[in-house]
Amino acid sequence: MGAEAAAQLVVEAATIHAVHVADEDGYCRGCLLQWALLTRHPCSQDRWAVAVIDEHATDR
Numbered sequence: 001m002g003a004e005a006a007a008q009l010v011v012e013a014a015t016i017h018a019v020h021v022a023d024e025d026g027y028c029r030g031c032l033l034q035w036a037l038l039t040r041h042p043c044s045q046d047r048w049a050v051a052v053i054d055e056h057a058t059d060r
């Protein structure tokens with residue numbers, strides 16, 4: 001994967017990570033908003049996003 005594609009993927013992951021946050025009951029707000037699904041947080045979307053950010057983020 002090129003640097004540009006990786007950067008694009010990280011942007012996408014960061015967007016997902018920002019939306020898929022836990023509410024006060026421990027459910028994912030992002031899944032509820034996007035699909036009207038009650039999913040325990042961290043959901044699979046957020047786990048993916050965190051893994052991508054971990055793997056590709058270079059600015060730390």
Ligand SMILES: [Zn+2]
Pocket residue numbers: 020021028029030031032039043044045046
């Ligand atoms: Zn979610």
